[in-house]
Amino acid sequence: MSQTLLDKVWAAHTVRTLPNGATQLLIGTHLIHEVTSPQAFGMLRDLNLKVLYPSRTFATVDHIVPTDERAEPFSDDLADAMIKALRSNCAENGITFFDLPTGKQGIVHIVGPEQGITQPGTTIACGDSHTSTHGAFGAIAFGIGTSQVRDVLATQTMALHKPKVRRINVNGKLSPGVYAKDVILHIIRKLGVNGGLGYAYEYGGTTFDAFTQEERMTVCNMSIEGGARVGYVNPDETTFEYLKGRPYSPKGADWDAAVARWKATASDPDAKYDDIVTFDAAEISPTVTWGINPGQAIFIHEKVPFPNEVPEKDRSTAEEALAHMLLKSGNPIKGTKVDVAFLGSCTNGRLSDLQEVARYIKGRKVNKGVKAIVVPGSQGVASVAESMGLAEIFREAGFEWRGAGCSMCLGMNPDKLVGEQLCASSSNRNFKGRQGSPTGRTVLMSPLMVAAAALSGEISDAREVFGIK
Amino acid sequence: MALEKITQVGGRGVYVPGDDLDTDRIIPARFMKCITFDGLGEFAFYDARAFAKAEGQTHPLDDARFTGASILLSGSNFGCGSSREHAPQALYRFGIRAIIAESFAEIFFGNSITLGMPCVVMSGEDIRSVAKLIESDPAALLTLDLTEKKLSIADMDFPITIAPHAHEALVTGKWDAIADLLEGIDAVRTRAATLPYMAA
Numbered sequence A: 001m002s003q004t005l006l007d008k009v010w011a012a013h014t015v016r017t018l019p020n021g022a023t024q025l026l027i028g029t030h031l032i033h034e035v036t037s038p039q040a041f042g043m044l045r046d047l048n049l050k051v052l053y054p055s056r057t058f059a060t061v062d063h064i065v066p067t068d069e070r071a072e073p074f075s076d077d078l079a080d081a082m083i084k085a086l087r088s089n090c091a092e093n094g095i096t097f098f099d100l101p102t103g104k105q106g107i108v109h110i111v112g113p114e115q116g117i118t119q120p121g122t123t124i125a126c127g128d129s130h131t132s133t134h135g136a137f138g139a140i141a142f143g144i145g146t147s148q149v150r151d152v153l154a155t156q157t158m159a160l161h162k163p164k165v166r167r168i169n170v171n172g173k174l175s176p177g178v179y180a181k182d183v184i185l186h187i188i189r190k191l192g193v194n195g196g197l198g199y200a201y202e203y204g205g206t207t208f209d210a211f212t213q214e215e216r217m218t219v220c221n222m223s224i225e226g227g228a229r230v231g232y233v234n235p236d237e238t239t240f241e242y243l244k245g246r247p248y249s250p251k252g253a254d255w256d257a258a259v260a261r262w263k264a265t266a267s268d269p270d271a272k273y274d275d276i277v278t279f280d281a282a283e284i285s286p287t288v289t290w291g292i293n294p295g296q297a298i299f300i301h302e303k304v305p306f307p308n309e310v311p312e313k314d315r316s317t318a319e320e321a322l323a324h325m326l327l328k329s330g331n332p333i334k335g336t337k338v339d340v341a342f343l344g345s346c347t348n349g350r351l352s353d354l355q356e357v358a359r360y361i362k363g364r365k366v367n368k369g370v371k372a373i374v375v376p377g378s379q380g381v382a383s384v385a386e387s388m389g390l391a392e393i394f395r396e397a398g399f400e401w402r403g404a405g406c407s408m409c410l411g412m413n414p415d416k417l418v419g420e421q422l423c424a425s426s427s428n429r430n431f432k433g434r435q436g437s438p439t440g441r442t443v444l445m446s447p448l449m450v451a452a453a454a455l456s457g458e459i460s461d462a463r464e465v466f467g468i469k
Numbered sequence B: 001m002a003l004e005k006i007t008q009v010g011g012r013g014v015y016v017p018g019d020d021l022d023t024d025r026i027i028p029a030r031f032m033k034c035i036t037f038d039g040l041g042e043f044a045f046y047d048a049r050a051f052a053k054a055e056g057q058t059h060p061l062d063d064a065r066f067t068g069a070s071i072l073l074s075g076s077n078f079g080c081g082s083s084r085e086h087a088p089q090a091l092y093r094f095g096i097r098a099i100i101a102e103s104f105a106e107i108f109f110g111n112s113i114t115l116g117m118p119c120v121v122m123s124g125e126d127i128r129s130v131a132k133l134i135e136s137d138p139a140a141l142l143t144l145d146l147t148e149k150k151l152s153i154a155d156m157d158f159p160i161t162i163a164p165h166a167h168e169a170l171v172t173g174k175w176d177a178i179a180d181l182l183e184g185i186d187a188v189r190t191r192a193a194t195l196p197y198m199a200a
């Protein structure tokens, strides 16, 4: 007793202790995509090794797929070579591939949950740092490098050291117009971009209890931006409700047995944590970033800080950020001109994100000076959104409605910022050059704040633009 | 798989100042369109270098005085951001064999150790002292000694720290876990059989 979910899942998946003291941890579910897997398959071939559990690896293609013209061959030869490599690696090894024609393709962190592959009490790894997203289901999910992708393919395990656990409580009700995205931006702002180093973040409290599964995913997604490789929420009825009936979810009697097991994996009420931090939901306002890491964030009504207002160790980064963002200390962030609005990514490219925005933008128009694009996180999200008429609402408002993928979250496909364009983005990283232009500028925010920026042509308070009280 | 025991890294140094140098900075995503890691070296810090050039400045990695340097020094939270192994691979292929920083992001750290590229921690003050020494004598040889846990340059020694498990892995030649993991395959199957979701 008095164990955390991490303790329980770790124990259930420990194969043995390695000579160097690391745990050989069984990875129940392995997700792969086209960018970080081809080199791993190459290493496997060099070592003459086979995939040990092909049925426990699932593949999709997300980072490089174009979101407009999707006929193959892609105009970009390298992108085309990458999708072909993934296709042949999957076929050769008997791995399920949610390829473009399947109607199930999408961002790996959206596809896993959507298919019911992501389940409580499991371990998940993927060669992508936002794998922490899957923790929203009470899974322990790690982002890994390519050599570890190789390790998981060959042995279904990897060598890991058990992280400490920090419990992050958020209690109370969020004000109208404040979203899960604001919660995680606020947490990172307060705990720092490396505050989570060596920790898994366990999110809880009444705010999380009330969150939908998709809101929990938004928060867990950005754990890594706070330095925590793993983030999770204990599974509950909301989780089970979400999973029920999904293609890979257990069925019939297996379902009941699974739910009983899942319930038992949640942290015990008297679980011991290495650290506990508590936030009050009522204190969180819509949050936007002003700098070049996700911790450089302020409430929409705050002013761009002066470097001497931030802790001394963050000062040089603050100066660099101001220079890159072409923002002036002491000026309000509100009113900053926006060139591009990007709605999508594994943080906020889900159906509920699109529904929430569509509800407010119906009948309104994107500002003439703004290029606004909506990139559904998966083909599944896209087709439901289309059948609900959301695509039409976005198009009528002047948004481009695109095919599923990572798109402008990282600019590995043709969707990129140009020059010093400033992008209001629902994604998770505002690093220099992240959106495809070395001098491009990214301001992270919630989907509704992106919509407010798109409509007004400047960084705005969505509550004012849409009359939310 | 017998791997080289890494106890010492010697070479010249190069200082790339800055905190939170993220993986997008180390290797911009657009250069990740590849199916092997070969040739990534030239793209290490690509945008930062191009930017410096455009401003009429020289990025340390392009500074002729530091050409051939194999020990990289930087600030805190080095390698934060994505899990892309392309980042340490690009540095390694550029010629870097060890990194010294005030702190490292976790995934980057693990990826680097798996390549046999030590990432060691030194105080900011010491890093800046070493940077000054390199600046005044770029030809000076640095010796990173993992056994003695120190960095030597000229007649001076600076203490370093490294996570014990990474230290052990490097000095015993077990920095790539695959061999150890493969030895446990029978135990893996036994463990997997206890988990209903893996049997399905």
Ligand code: SF4
Pocket (backbone or CB within 6 Å): A062, A063, A107, A108, A109, A128, A130, A345, A346, A347, A405, A406, A409, A410, A427, A428
């Ligand atoms: S949407 Fe962005 S953060 Fe998410 S997997 Fe794709 S590139 Fe990574």
